[in-house]
Amino acid sequence: xxKHESLISDLSSNLAPVSPPPNINRLAIAWxxxxxxxxxAVTQLFGPIRPGAITQLSTEPRFLLETVLGVAAILWFSLxxxxxxxxxxxxxxxxxxxxxxxxxxxxxxxxxxxxxxxxPSKLGKRNYCYFETMVYSLPVxxxxxxxxxxxxxxxxxxxxMSISLAAGMLPxxxxxxxxxxxxxxxxxxxxLPGLLMVGVGAGIAxxxxxxxxxxxxx
Amino acid sequence: MHTLxxxxxxxxxxxxxxxLFGHQPPxxxxxxxxxxxxxxxxxxxxxxxxxxxxxxxxxxLLRSLSIAVNxxxxxxxxxxxxxxxxxxxxxxxxxxxxxxxxxxLMANAQTGDEADYRQLLSELTDVIYNFLCSRFGNHHFTxxxxxxxxxxxxxxxxxxxxxxxxxxWLFAIVRHKAIDIxxxxxxxxxxxxxxxxxxxxxxxxxxxxxxxxxxIRGHLLESLSEEHRDVLVLTKIIGFSVAExxxxxxxxxxxxxxxVHRAIHKLKKMMEADQL
Numbered sequence: 467x468x469k470h471e472s473l474i475s476d477l478s479s480n481l482a483p484v485s486p487p488p489n490i491n492r493l494a495i496a497w498x499x500x501x502x503x504x505x506x507a508v509t510q511l512f513g514p515i516r517p518g519a520i521t522q523l524s525t526e527p528r529f530l531l532e533t534v535l536g537v538a539a540i541l542w543f544s545l546x547x548x549x550x551x552x553x554x555x556x557x558x559x560x561x562x563x564x565x566x567x568x569x570x571x572x573x574x575x576x577x578x579x580x581x582x583x584x585x586p587s588k589l590g591k592r593n594y595c596y597f598e599t600m601v602y603s604l605p606v607x608x609x610x611x612x613x614x615x616x617x618x619x620x621x622x623x624x625x626x627m628s629i630s631l632a633a634g635m636l637p638x639x640x641x642x643x644x645x646x647x648x649x650x651x652x653x654x655x656x657x658l659p660g661l662l663m664v665g666v667g668a669g670i671a672x673x674x675x676x677x678x679x680x681x682x683x684x
Numbered sequence: 685m686h687t688l689x690x691x692x693x694x695x696x697x698x699x700x701x702x703x704l705f706g707h708q709p710p711x712x713x714x715x716x717x718x719x720x721x722x723x724x725x726x727x728x729x730x731x732x733x734x735x736x737x738x739x740x741x742x743x744x745l746l747r748s749l750s751i752a753v754n755x756x757x758x759x760x761x762x763x764x765x766x767x768x769x770x771x772x773x774x775x776x777x778x779x780x781x782x783x784x785x786x787x788x789l790m791a792n793a794q795t796g797d798e799a800d801y802r803q804l805l806s807e808l809t810d811v812i813y814n815f816l817c818s819r820f821g822n823h824h825f826t827x828x829x830x831x832x833x834x835x836x837x838x839x840x841x842x843x844x845x846x847x848x849x850x851x852x853w854l855f856a857i858v859r860h861k862a863i864d865i866x867x868x869x870x871x872x873x874x875x876x877x878x879x880x881x882x883x884x885x886x887x888x889x890x891x892x893x894x895x896x897x898x899x900i901r902g903h904l905l906e907s908l909s910e911e912h913r914d915v916l917v918l919t920k921i922i923g924f925s926v927a928e929x930x931x932x933x934x935x936x937x938x939x940x941x942x943x944v945h946r947a948i949h950k951l952k953k954m955m956e957a958d959q960l
Contacts, residue, residue: 473831474805477838483796484842552843553860554852558956618840620860
């Protein structure tokens with residue numbers, strides 16, 4: 467017990483005051499909102515969105531459902547990712563609900579092979595949508611990792627992967643409006659690069675942890 | 685002999701507690717509604733262990749009693765007749781009072797209150813120690829884990845939100861650290877003098893069961909299958925290398941690694957499912 471007592475004495479002497487944690491849900495929502503604004507702005511900057519895409523949201527209920535499910539899944543994953551950076555803030559049920567929501571959204575495109583929400587066409591096709599999705603999500607990932615760097619993630623790489631998934635899916639979702647609509651194209655050129663960013667985010671977190679072992683741990 | 689030793693020790697502790705608290709519960713001194721109300725000595729000495737006699741050293745006894753003294757205030761409240769009608773209610777109330785106190789102490793610690801922080805860490809040391817002992821048994825691993833967890837709590841103290849319950853926050857860190865340390869244990873293989881003796885004991889087949897009982901006390905370890913438990917105890921707790929373990933168990937080195945990996949994975953699952 468003497469070992470413990472001396473450790474406790476060391477830890478408690480000259481104790482520096484610390485700020486209580488920010489409201490993690492608000493932080494996640496702020497990151498999501500700022501990221502969404504950034505993705506919309508940067509996508510618009512490099513090319514117009516598909517003609518009539520906004521109108522289709524009001525005239526095609528299934529297209530609206532797909533889009534709303536996408537927004538909900540990404541928002542949920544943002545909350546999930548930020549909550550995972552604080553011990554015990556993320557419950558198993560919350561994580562499971564996020565995965566279900568994400569799967570439900572992506573399933574819409576698989577169902578779209580048989581019964582697409584919109585008539586597939588090449589209208590509004592962007593030549594580099596694949597790379598755009600990846601490049602646009604990178605700053606979003608870095609911003610997310612920046613926000614959680616001072617929290618205490620018990621599994622930093624997993625937290626980084628969750629952030630990257632949410633970040634990667636944001637431009638992927640917006641490409642639904644900005645690029646051509648065809649389920650196969652969406653899955654291969656929008657969703658897939660978004661998913662690949664999970665690996666990129668995990669790689670960044672792992673590399674950063676090698677250089678800064680305290681990453682995600684104050 | 686063990687039973688006799690336990691009885692003598694129980695009586696001794698009982699007498700000391702009677703002197704400390706000025707009353708003695710009716711009937712079985714360490715069971716029923718009174719035991720959870722005390723919430724300290726009975727939990728900490730765990731009489732059901734096969735080797736309780738060897739475990740209940742002077743240090744353990746004194747530590748348990750000091751905790752009992754620390755908990756005296758809550759004990760007084762919990763021993764109110766109206767509250768001891770059921771065994772569950774006092775436990776809940778004690779948890780709630782601990783919860784509130786720890787939450788308050790941590791909130792003060794976040795503002796830089798050294799005394800409150802010291803008190804919090806002292807109380808948590810015992811809680812963590814008992815939590816780990818009941819699951820893994822009393823090893824060097826447990827001691828290491830307590831220290832690592834205290835450091836982790838210190839590093840993570842800014843993430844505690846006083847509007848959230850304290851226990852889930854605490855035990856999320858404890859569980860994570862326990863598994864983390866088990867995983868890393870192989871990188872710092874140690875065979876202490878105590879375990880050198882253990883090694884000799886292990887080599888004698890006739891005494892192996894006795895040695896196992898000394899090592900394996902935690903219910904989590906006990907709930908592992910024998911093959912997983914053997915490799916985990918030999919590699920992570922005693923500190924044998926993979927090669928030595930493979931030789932002792934007459935299996936290949938790769939099989940030892942696979943079993944260790946699976947055993948840790950199972951432990952992790954069990955700890956995550958652990959209800960507090």
